[in-house]
Amino acid sequence: MPFPRPETVDLLVIGGGTAGLVGAHTAAALGARTVLVERERTGGDCLWTGCVPSKAVLAAATAAADARGASRLGVDTGEVTVDFARVRAHVAAAIAAVEPQDSPASLAEAGVRVEAGSAVLTGPDTALVAGRPVRFRAALLATGAAPLVPPIDGIDAVEVLTSETVWDLEELPGRLVVLGGGPIGCELGQAFARLGAEVTVVDGSDRVLGPEDADAAALVDRALRRDGVRLRLGTEGTRVEPGLLHLDDGGTVPFDRLLVAVGRRPRSTDLGLDAAGVELDEHGAVAVDEALRTSNPRIWAAGDVTGKPYFTHVAGMHGSTAASNAVLGLRRTVDPVVPRVTYTSPEVASVGVSPAEARERGLTVRRVDHGTVDRAVAEGVTEGFTSLVLDRRRRIVGGVVVGPRAGETLGELTLAVRKGLTTTDLAGTTHAYPTYNDALVDAAVGDVRARLANPLVRAALRAFVAVRGRLRDAQRSER
Ligand SMILES: Cc1cc2nc3c(=O)[nH]c(=O)nc-3n(C[C@H](O)[C@H](O)[C@H](O)COP(=O)(O)OP(=O)(O)OC[C@H]3O[C@@H](n4cnc5c(N)ncnc54)[C@H](O)[C@@H]3O)c2cc1C
Numbered sequence: 001m002p003f004p005r006p007e008t009v010d011l012l013v014i015g016g017g018t019a020g021l022v023g024a025h026t027a028a029a030l031g032a033r034t035v036l037v038e039r040e041r042t043g044g045d046c047l048w049t050g051c052v053p054s055k056a057v058l059a060a061a062t063a064a065a066d067a068r069g070a071s072r073l074g075v076d077t078g079e080v081t082v083d084f085a086r087v088r089a090h091v092a093a094a095i096a097a098v099e100p101q102d103s104p105a106s107l108a109e110a111g112v113r114v115e116a117g118s119a120v121l122t123g124p125d126t127a128l129v130a131g132r133p134v135r136f137r138a139a140l141l142a143t144g145a146a147p148l149v150p151p152i153d154g155i156d157a158v159e160v161l162t163s164e165t166v167w168d169l170e171e172l173p174g175r176l177v178v179l180g181g182g183p184i185g186c187e188l189g190q191a192f193a194r195l196g197a198e199v200t201v202v203d204g205s206d207r208v209l210g211p212e213d214a215d216a217a218a219l220v221d222r223a224l225r226r227d228g229v230r231l232r233l234g235t236e237g238t239r240v241e242p243g244l245l246h247l248d249d250g251g252t253v254p255f256d257r258l259l260v261a262v263g264r265r266p267r268s269t270d271l272g273l274d275a276a277g278v279e280l281d282e283h284g285a286v287a288v289d290e291a292l293r294t295s296n297p298r299i300w301a302a303g304d305v306t307g308k309p310y311f312t313h314v315a316g317m318h319g320s321t322a323a324s325n326a327v328l329g330l331r332r333t334v335d336p337v338v339p340r341v342t343y344t345s346p347e348v349a350s351v352g353v354s355p356a357e358a359r360e361r362g363l364t365v366r367r368v369d370h371g372t373v374d375r376a377v378a379e380g381v382t383e384g385f386t387s388l389v390l391d392r393r394r395r396i397v398g399g400v401v402v403g404p405r406a407g408e409t410l411g412e413l414t415l416a417v418r419k420g421l422t423t424t425d426l427a428g429t430t431h432a433y434p435t436y437n438d439a440l441v442d443a444a445v446g447d448v449r450a451r452l453a454n455p456l457v458r459a460a461l462r463a464f465v466a467v468r469g470r471l472r473d474a475q476r477s478e479r
């Protein structure tokens, strides 16, 4: 019997994480016949094993830390105990509450057909979707990334945890070793320590949160140690045996569980990319141009599989941009301004040009320490700062905020960078008082005042005020 003619779709979306979900919703809204294929569960990393569970467990950890520290405000709570089963229930409830937005039912309602199973490309415009042939006018690769497990001697013989499996823990580990002090290692290391585990974070670099601002990373380092986290920096694991990690500085760290958080690798294998003529970059990510098009002009890619910064907000922007380009034949590019927040306590939020780069380029950095911010003083949480990076025309081109809810302040800062707002714009905007955003405004006001303090500007202003005063005197004497 001859094969049936393959069905033709306008957009085939492979992967139902944030990038695929947003891409499919966008395409369907534009009237495209859209099929999304997902091999596990729609929602992807962010919903099931990433942002949502990590922020939910951090909420429990913060509650424990706040209760332990409440006596500094005159509030005694007695001994703080953690019921890990109920923490897990809170995490599960958060996932369950968000899940409907990402569900097959929500996609179907939007006009997207969802296929459960794997997709493999078989040619430049064909794929096998859950075993059935499909021809596509355009395709969107959105298969995400997976945790990296480094090839350390003996690691295969140990049941390591990754960001995918840590959520299955039924009991709080007594001694948890976290390999990697990046965002995952710091967020989860701090969370487990605050919940009562003995945590050691090991990182090959000489500081945590390597790519972040050095002063911000130093405050996180101090906070982690205060929470009881042991930091072993500048050293890597060389060998693992059950219950013991050997380090290249000769030391050893005993553990009950080992969590590996040393980065992620794009899921770009077993997708039939060769058959489709889709090229990878040197890191194994799907190579895309600025409009997210791959080397096959019918195929776009979005989110973690492109190896662009691994963030949900990036995956979402990618998804909508790539889908509208694919369906409407546009060449929209992705906004280069990408904010990021590490949700440790204190939070570290950054966007645009970093203070370190600013210094190299001779740009201005205006910094306000939170010791002078009334809200921070009122809450007794003055460890933190806000820095603005300014170009020569006083436009805000970057910034760093460290402190409670720094991520919320980052929205305004990101808009300022994206729209090229100046310190005068920010200083001239009325902000509700008292908020942590006051630091942003104070930094802007500080810049405006510094400009007014320039001798030339001062002299000109003085002359203007004197002339104006004389004019007013003359007008008054004429009346
Ligand atoms: C612990 C942790 C915390 C995080 N916290 C944050 C945070 O606070 N903020 C933030 O912005 N980002 C955070 N991230 C990163 C964020 O989760 C990812 O950047 C984002 O989820 C990527 O979305 P994606 O759609 O590209 O990929 P994914 O969400 O990984 O989705 C890819 C989907 O494709 C499916 N798939 C793969 N291959 C196939 C195939 N052949 N056929 C069919 N389906 C396939 C997979 O099953 C998966 O569902 C965190 C990540 C982790 C691990």
Ligand SMILES: NC(=O)c1ccc[n+]([C@@H]2O[C@H](COP(=O)([O-])OP(=O)(O)OC[C@H]3O[C@@H](n4cnc5c(N)ncnc54)[C@H](O)[C@@H]3O)[C@@H](O)[C@H]2O)c1
Binding pocket: 150, 179, 180, 181, 182, 183, 184, 185, 187, 202, 203, 204, 205, 208, 209, 210, 235, 236, 237, 261, 262, 263, 264, 309, 310, 311, 340, 341, 342, 343
């Ligand atoms: N708040 C957020 O937005 C958030 C939270 C978690 C994860 N994420 C995303 O997920 C990505 C992955 O996070 P991650 O923390 O796994 O990776 P990462 O690449 O950001 O950090 C990995 C850390 O591990 C260290 N390292 C690497 N190999 C090592 C080894 N063999 N021994 C010891 N240390 C080693 C590195 O020096 C680095 O500090 C992040 O880049 C981020 O984009 C985002």
